[in-house]
Amino acid sequence: MSRDVLVIGGGIAGIQASLDLAEMGFKTFMVERLPSIGGKMSQLDKTFPTNDCAL
């Protein structure tokens, strides 16, 4: 039995899920297809509704 978690996808959802699990103390593996994590959100200039920088 393992208590580790695999998160597939390194976009904003995958990042949030991984960080939450890691903060709870679960060992987490993240797999991302592209060379860097960040996903579509990293391509956005600023985000709604605060118009703050996405990164």
Added chain:
Amino acid sequence: MDVGRHPKITLYAYSEVEKVEGQLGSFKVTIRKRARFVEESKCTGCGACADKCPTVISDDYNMGFADRKAIYRYFSQGIPSTYTIDTKVCRQFQEGKKCGICAKICQAKAINYEQTDQIIEIEVGAIITAVGYDLFDAFRIPEYGYGRIPNVITAMELERFLSASGPTHGHLYRPSDLKLKSEFAELEKKQQKLTKALERHEKKHGISSDEFFSKHQSGEMTGDEFADWAKQVKEFKDFAAEFEVKKHQVDSIGHASRLAFLQCVGSRDIRFNPHCSSFCCMHAIKEAIIAKEHDPHAHLYIFGMDIRAVGKGFEEYRNRGAKNVGINYIRTRVAEITQSKDKSPVIWYEDTLDRQVKSIEVDLVILATACEASQGSDKLANLLGIERDPSGFYRTTDDEPLDTSRPGIFTCGCAQGPKDIPESVAQASSAAARAAQVLLRQC
């Protein structure tokens, strides 16, 4: 971002899941970590390799409006910051060509052309699939002219234009004008070359090219030694006319200030996706507001069947867009986009409020392309043994909105269905909590 340095997170970027066996509490997962041909432990991310790399190709991250090299980083703040060689275009990996420049230039000796894919096996108790979405390919709606009319772009392309780190450093120009500018830059180079050639002759003979040419035409200085010079002067004169026309065109280029946003491009359309992509209405309003910040004189139009501002504070944001920024919301479904003589897109539509067919000329059309299940998500569904819904997103039920059809595998974000960033984040936290709950109960 903390993922790269959190002690409890192991990151496998540039990797894919190949096999999943077992069940809740003990999934055996095989991961293929693809070769970057750059040692992750040695690369410092300095970028000297990319500076010297001779292969230039179009950059996906900037939606093809900028260039990158064959050795590249997906984007500049990317994590991990390790560079990657794109073997499809790299000279070293293409048959019959020897290059090796990056290996020579790299001080950290991180380049390794012999690197191979690594197979990693791990055991986990639960899996969360958050593979996101893909954007609808606007080529599929020919009447909107994407790809044929240069000044019809997508909302994601506009994001890159508005970004200070994007291809135009945040200045909004029509793509046709950008093309004109790059053509003019080529002409300027040619002009310099021609001028230099003339100067060499002028220096040698001590008279100006104009003087020489009039003498040449009146029968003086006609020997073989002057043939080249005469030819070059003629070429320069012909070229100057073309140059002036282009220069005039380039000088009159202004920022794109009439912007039209078209909603539901590929969504709520039974030909493609019956579903609503949910975030595009607010995305269009946000982009319009940012565009107005860049250019206070911008004229903004949003064409849509309705504006779906469903969420806390969303309706107020929509109204603020109309009141403070001057966005015109036009209730319609656009029929067709044509192009005027000066390459401005012309939008043809029926205004459903006053039941009239109208047209309007703008500088830039921005298509709100639909959110679709990501490419490869079907393959992953087979690998994981989970079901998909008719739109291709991972199936969940109303009772268990984070659970896929296989126990121990959860989903969140746009992999589950279209949603905006705050909703994705909220659902991701829920999925994490759900996975934790199930694991703690199991073991």
